[in-house]
Amino acid sequence: MAHGEDADLLAAQRSRFAALDPALPAAAPLPSSSHDTRVEALTAALPDGRRVTGGLVHASHPAGSAHRLWSAAEVWELLPLVGDTGGAGMDALLRVWAERMRAIGPPTTDSACLVSWPSRDAEATRALLDHGFAPLTTLAVRRAAPQPVPRVEPLVVRRARTADMDAMLQLTLAELRYSALVGAASLRENAVPLKRDALRKRLLDGDPVWVAERDGMTLGLADCAWTPVTEGSWAGSRLRPGRWGYINCASVLPGARGNGIGRRLMDVVHAEFARAGAFGTYLYYNPPNPLSSVFWPRQGYRPLWTLWEARPATALR
Known part of the structure; x- marks a missing residue:
């Protein structure tokens, strides 16, 4: 996806986040790959021609590490950039992700797919539930x-x-x-x-x-x-x-x-x-x-x- 399209999606996502919950920070741009973290780009098309994207990050926590107390050993995390497409955009991106995971062939035990998303986005909630996700953890504020x-x-x-x-x-x-x-x-x-x-x-x-x-x-x-x-x-x-x-x-x-x-x-x-x-x-x-x-x-x-x-x-x- 071209840089301009990413910028448009980010601007739309920031507007949507602000409307959903004034306590949210501004939506962050997708990170770039670094020497120790590879970010794989996923792109999906909606029926109306709009496109959404996301960054897929894989983390492998070695045996004995503290991370394994609160995380699966192998984790694939998706960072969605879906603009203002709501549940339709999230659904399309999750479909592409499911296809990618079938190609990867993740382990059947001690592994997880993870998405962190604003709690008040009910449209995205429906898409995540439909794709097999459970709300296991909440970040709550006071x-x-x-x-x-x-x-x-x-x-x-x-x-x-x-x-x-x-x-x-x-x-x-x-x-x-x-x-x-x-x-x-x-x-x-x-x-x-x-x-x-x-x-x-x-x-x-x-x-x-x-x-x-x-x-x-x-x-x-x-x-x-x-x-x-x-x-x-x-x-x-x-x-x-x-x-x-x-x-x-x-x-x-x-x-x-x-x-x-x-x-x-x-x-x-x-x-x-x-x-x-x-x-x-x-x-x-x-x-x-x-x-x-x-x-x-x-x-x-x-x-x-x-x-x-x-x-x-x-x-x-």
């Missing part, structure tokens, strides 16, 4: 706002310390086990050292990590970080520019759930992020998760992007 933090006696919420490592690891593994049942996560055999190393790095880097405890027992964890979002960056293709707080993992021990611990923990997290000047906070949750799909909207989060997956990759149709 605007920062100062608010009072109610006390829940005798619960104490404080910043995590190195001495909390064992309890933190127990909580993050509890979240991983549950997410592996209801979302895109996978409980790999090396999950324990990977999670421990990630938590240790968070603490060494001084990232905002909180624990909730009662009578000396750690019952909840909020593993968080800061994300500076700038235009042109990967994060800038998902969020508006600004300093965002990121909630990587929020977990309450199974036997302690339903007692307001998670709500109190997040009240503190949101207040601290707002006090430190966050534009907003964001996180990923799994729509099929019967706990997080209820909890996070109650905390003020709403879907911005949906990560659609066909697992295994051969499920794309």
